[in-house]
Amino acid sequence: MAERFDSVDEVVDRLRGADYLADASIAGVVFLADRLEKPVLVEGPAGVGKTELAKAIAEITGSRLIRLQCYEGLDESKALYEWNYKKQLLRIQADREHEGDWAEVESDIFSEPFLLTRPLLEAIRAEEPIVLLIDEVDRVEIETEALLLEVLSDFQVSIPELGTIIGKQRPIVILTSNNTRELSEALKRRCLFLHIDYPDIEREKDIVRVRVPEIDDALADQVAQVVRSIRALDLKKAPSISETIDWARTLLFLGRNEIDPAVIGETLHVLLKYQSDITKARKELGVDTGPTPTGVRR
Amino acid sequence: MQWAKLNDVMTRTNGPLISPPGDTLLDVLQGFVHELRAAGLPVSMTENLDAMRALEHVSIEDRQSFKSSLAATLVKHHQHAGAFDTVFDVYFSLIVPGIGGDGFGDDGTEAAESLESQIQGTGGSGGEGQVSAEELAEMLLSAMMSMDREQLRKIAAAAVARFAGMEPGRPVGGTYYLYRTLRQLDYDGLVAKMIARAQEVREPDEADDVDTLAERFQREEFEERLRVLRDLVESEIRRRLVADRGAEAMARTLRKPLPEDVDFMHASREEMLALQRAIYPLTRAMAARLAQRRKRRNRGHLDFRATVRHSLSYGGVPAEPKFRHPRPSRPEIMVVADISGSVASFARFTLQFVYAMAAQFSKVRSWVFIDGIDEVTRFFQESDEITEAVHRVNTEADVVWVDGHSDYGHAFEIFHQRHFAEITPKTSVILLGDARNNYHASESWVVEQLATRARHVYWLNPEPRGYWDSGDSIVSEYAKFCDGVFECRNLRQLERFVTDIVDG
Numbered sequence: 001m002a003e004r005f006d007s008v009d010e011v012v013d014r015l016r017g018a019d020y021l022a023d024a025s026i027a028g029v030v031f032l033a034d035r036l037e038k039p040v041l042v043e044g045p046a047g048v049g050k051t052e053l054a055k056a057i058a059e060i061t062g063s064r065l066i067r068l069q070c071y072e073g074l075d076e077s078k079a080l081y082e083w084n085y086k087k088q089l090l091r092i093q094a095d096r097e098h099e100g101d102w103a104e105v106e107s108d109i110f111s112e113p114f115l116l117t118r119p120l121l122e123a124i125r126a127e128e129p130i131v132l133l134i135d136e137v138d139r140v141e142i143e144t145e146a147l148l149l150e151v152l153s154d155f156q157v158s159i160p161e162l163g164t165i166i167g168k169q170r171p172i173v174i175l176t177s178n179n180t181r182e183l184s185e186a187l188k189r190r191c192l193f194l195h196i197d198y199p200d201i202e203r204e205k206d207i208v209r210v211r212v213p214e215i216d217d218a219l220a221d222q223v224a225q226v227v228r229s230i231r232a233l234d235l236k237k238a239p240s241i242s243e244t245i246d247w248a249r250t251l252l253f254l255g256r257n258e259i260d261p262a263v264i265g266e267t268l269h270v271l272l273k274y275q276s277d278i279t280k281a282r283k284e285l286g287v288d289t290g291p292t293p294t295g296v297r298r
Numbered sequence: 299m300q301w302a303k304l305n306d307v308m309t310r311t312n313g314p315l316i317s318p319p320g321d322t323l324l325d326v327l328q329g330f331v332h333e334l335r336a337a338g339l340p341v342s343m344t345e346n347l348d349a350m351r352a353l354e355h356v357s358i359e360d361r362q363s364f365k366s367s368l369a370a371t372l373v374k375h376h377q378h379a380g381a382f383d384t385v386f387d388v389y390f391s392l393i394v395p396g397i398g399g400d401g402f403g404d405d406g407t408e409a410a411e412s413l414e415s416q417i418q419g420t421g422g423s424g425g426e427g428q429v430s431a432e433e434l435a436e437m438l439l440s441a442m443m444s445m446d447r448e449q450l451r452k453i454a455a456a457a458v459a460r461f462a463g464m465e466p467g468r469p470v471g472g473t474y475y476l477y478r479t480l481r482q483l484d485y486d487g488l489v490a491k492m493i494a495r496a497q498e499v500r501e502p503d504e505a506d507d508v509d510t511l512a513e514r515f516q517r518e519e520f521e522e523r524l525r526v527l528r529d530l531v532e533s534e535i536r537r538r539l540v541a542d543r544g545a546e547a548m549a550r551t552l553r554k555p556l557p558e559d560v561d562f563m564h565a566s567r568e569e570m571l572a573l574q575r576a577i578y579p580l581t582r583a584m585a586a587r588l589a590q591r592r593k594r595r596n597r598g599h600l601d602f603r604a605t606v607r608h609s610l611s612y613g614g615v616p617a618e619p620k621f622r623h624p625r626p627s628r629p630e631i632m633v634v635a636d637i638s639g640s641v642a643s644f645a646r647f648t649l650q651f652v653y654a655m656a657a658q659f660s661k662v663r664s665w666v667f668i669d670g671i672d673e674v675t676r677f678f679q680e681s682d683e684i685t686e687a688v689h690r691v692n693t694e695a696d697v698v699w700v701d702g703h704s705d706y707g708h709a710f711e712i713f714h715q716r717h718f719a720e721i722t723p724k725t726s727v728i729l730l731g732d733a734r735n736n737y738h739a740s741e742s743w744v745v746e747q748l749a750t751r752a753r754h755v756y757w758l759n760p761e762p763r764g765y766w767d768s769g770d771s772i773v774s775e776y777a778k779f780c781d782g783v784f785e786c787r788n789l790r791q792l793e794r795f796v797t798d799i800v801d802g
Binding site: 008024025028029031032035036038040041043044179180185188189190191192193194195201222225226228229232234236259260261264276280285286287 | 340342344345348351352355356360362363366367369370371373374376379510511514515518519522578582683685
């Protein structure tokens with residue numbers, strides 16, 4: 001069932017085919033996740049391609065992506081399963097005239113047709129190949145994390161009325177976290193750990209070229225240089241890869257083939273989202289010219 | 299299987315092995331895990347087993363995959379990655395040549411020699427068949443310009459052999475050798491030289507064309523290359539040290555504290571920078587967590603309207619009571635910090651931390667003192683950036699009264715005179731310092747007075763508990779009036795304290 005990939009190099013090649021440039025450690029962990037049948041916990045700053053990784057894996061393995069977006073207040077009935085109580089009520093009322101046997105009704109309303117599957121249960125019952133993405137897992141409360149443990153370690157769910165449902169396959173499971181809080185040891189123990197950071201200048205350039213194919217080499221080079229320069233500053237929020245790509249697109253859209261201070265000054269708000277960051281970057285890069293762009297005020 | 303392959307690799311090499319050649323991969327891995335634990339990384343039994351399973355799927359000779367497999371299974375905190383790298387390099391550099399270090403293996407010395415002979419072959423002159431220092435500098439410069447890694451590696455090896463002056467058994471840390479070598483290579487002047495070189499290459503008529511931006515990018519690129527050089531020199535030194543002292547001894551000396559455990563009072567410059575970077579993400583994460591906790595913690599009063607409205611779906615039976623969201627009062631914070639020499643960095647971090655968390659409090663005011671005291675709240679209000687405000691605190695605050703030696707008594711007395719009336723039952727006062735009072739009067743009655751009025755009075759002391767009340771430290775004189783006195787030597791302890799006061 002497993003063994004979707006033959007080697008780490010194959011992972012790199014195939015991900016590249018899906019326009020995702022993986023470095024050695026990303027590919028290595030994906031390869032291991034497949035072989036060891038373990039979930040991967042991906043951590044890193046916002047916008048470095050954590051979610052994209054899951055999408056790319058789904059694409060190259062020809063799987064369906066099932067996504068559970070975590071948020072504060074997520075609970076069992078939204079992550080795992082819920083009994084469709086309206087339908088259950090209807091069933092009971094429909095039965096009233098027939099004076100049916102209660103035991104029969106009971107076993108009936110707690111059966112599969114009355115079960116509403118939520119992403120996790122859906123993933124477990126899936127027949128076709130899937131990739132399960134549990135996005136921003138650090139947003140749920142620490143108590144709710146426990147709900148994921150059974151799924152992550154054994155890929156099964158226990159429903160009191162139905163018994164244990166065991167997954168028919170072992171899909172690749174990706175969890176992402178922005179690290180707003182420390183995840184529990186229990187969760188971490190069950191996962192392989194992958195930290196994705198901002199890429200180095202070469203990889204960033206490659207990413208820009210892959211994602212914005214119309215861009216020419218020299219401009220991609222300059223884009224990567226400016227972004228590295230800005231990331232080195234002490235900012236509230238450093239530009240992410242997606243913002244780099246947006247910026248490259250903006251430059252193309254404006255018809256610029258070359259970067260000069262004026263252009264940077266005009267378009268800095270695509271890269272940086274805090275006014276104080278923009279001011280600082282302008283000062284540091286010496287691009288004080290140009291009108292004040294309308295950035296988002298803090 | 300892999301185990302057999304490793305054994306094979308190990309017996310094939312005649313290099314110095316720290317473990318007898320009969321060891322299996324299992325033993326090697328256990329030794330490694332043991333080292334990781336000794337370095338303070340938590341490695342559980344499951345993770346240990348995962349690592350073993352992982353090694354069945356990666357080739358031992360593929361250093362990159364080998365390392366990333368171990369990292370993915372054994373290290374689950376990003377902050378621990380640095381410690382893992384060091385332990386890995388040291389531990390595996392001898393057991394499996396070619397795996398540890400930066401791919402150096404045991405050919406470091408050979409590389410150095412080959413470099414020397416290469417120079418001689420091209421007619422290089424120098425005393426006793428050696429490359430002269432100037433020639434080495436020239437080779438380094440051209441290798442840096444063309445970014446020829448292989449060449450750089452050889453130069454790094456040669457430079458360490460030549461300049462570090464390493465002697466077997468000498469009890470000196472790797473940093474000493476590192477600085478010695480880098481000084482001889484003119485590490486600090488290298489970027490300037492590279493820029494000059496780059497300008498020579500450029501056509502004269504182009505010269506005017508270079509704007510400041512391009513210059514900046516060029517300098518950054520060169521600085522990046524410089525870091526590569528530094529890493530190469532460092533790993534060469536480490537390789538030699540391991541060969542000299544054995545991996546286990548080395549691992550012990552290389553063990554560095556994790557960022558959250560770095561002692562404020564004894565942090566090196568680099569550790570300070572690391573702390574600085576760690577502080578903002580930490581406070582943001584904390585703010586998010588506290589906001590969540592506060593929302594969920596004890597429910598407010600019964601919301602009658604909502605309960606009745608909700609009861610309609612149960613046929614008018616109020617089956618599920620609804621509650622109002624509580625609006626917890628936010629404490630008001632007053633920070634009074636000693637910023638004299640030894641505790642200055644501690645005060646700086648705490649101020650930074652408290653202001654980064656300012657949204658959690660209804661009001662934050664701060665004072666700094668040495669023997670005089672000055673309110674610095676205005677700096678934080680005026681500037682957008684906390685770091686800038688802290689800088690202004692250090693340079694502009696008027697804190698010296700007589701001689702610039704800490705005088706807690708006088709500072710507290712003035713504080714009492716000027717601001718006692720402003721303390722309300724909602725105020726928490728946080729006093730920061732080591733209470734080393736240079737044998738002045740303690741004036742501890744001020745703290746007693748504060749305690750009667752304020753909601754809480756806390757004292758944070760950056761010294762280890764064992765040093766309290768030794769010499770001129772008079773913590774306990776103040777402590778008897780405080781609601782709590784805490785040892786606060788690192789970020790971890792500071793974070794715990796702030797969490798507690800936000801909860802009130």
